[in-house]
Amino acid sequence: MARRQVTLKTTLSHGEFYWVTNVEADSEEEAVVAAENLFLAEIERIEEWEFTDFEVE
Numbered sequence: 001m002a003r004r005q006v007t008l009k010t011t012l013s014h015g016e017f018y019w020v021t022n023v024e025a026d027s028e029e030e031a032v033v034a035a036e037n038l039f040l041a042e043i044e045r046i047e048e049w050e051f052t053d054f055e056v057e
Contacts, residue, residue: 001026004045 008019019039019054025031044048 004028004031006031008032008035008039 003021010017021035023034
């Protein structure tokens, strides 16, 4: 298994959302699934986190 950085992107009705994480996976497909699963686990705890960085142009 290799450590891989995965960036997931989705377009929502009011903008785009990116999720960037590192996972251990044998293939790109496995890495994407692992990243999606980590994101879903974080969303279940949404009341425990907040955005800590931003950029305004």
